[in-house]
Amino acid sequence: MTEKTPEEEMLNWAREYAKKRGWVLNTDEKQLGTVIRGLVRNKTKFGHQYCPCRLRRGDPEKDKSIECPCIYHEDEIAQDGSCHCNLYFKA
Template sequence: MTDLAPIMEKTHEWASKYAQKKGFILNPDEEALNMVIEGLSRNKQEHGKQYCPCRLRTGNEDEDRKIICPCIFHHDEIENDGSCHCSLFFKV
């Protein structure tokens, strides 16, 4: 297994840019943020896609495509709950 740190760095950079572009903020709790970034990075490393770590993959490629971060659910979750299910992106 390769070192996860470079993948985590790229994932964090991507998430920051995405949040800024969409008018969100990243989780202000650094520990929680790092846990989500680590989960996304581990999924990228092990499965080739940054699947949301808070959602279960089904093994069905078409279904699982919906949970690649940013997943299809995040806009509604942020609007309705203030953050996405994984607590990566938050409403400003």
């Protein structure tokens, strides 16, 4: 069995999370790939999968709020139909 790339693992994680919540992932493969790669990059670089679409403050305590899934995503999905990064969408 071939090992999964970090991007494939992140995508699987996001897909599972979306499924659990009754949402779907962005159907635009290009946008989806960009967000997934951003999450992987932040995880590799900073040790946490910080939102690629938000500014880190550089304070791990404060930045907990923007670890994906961030504290804002539920409200954003409810109000706008998707999270700020357009990763998760209402089904």
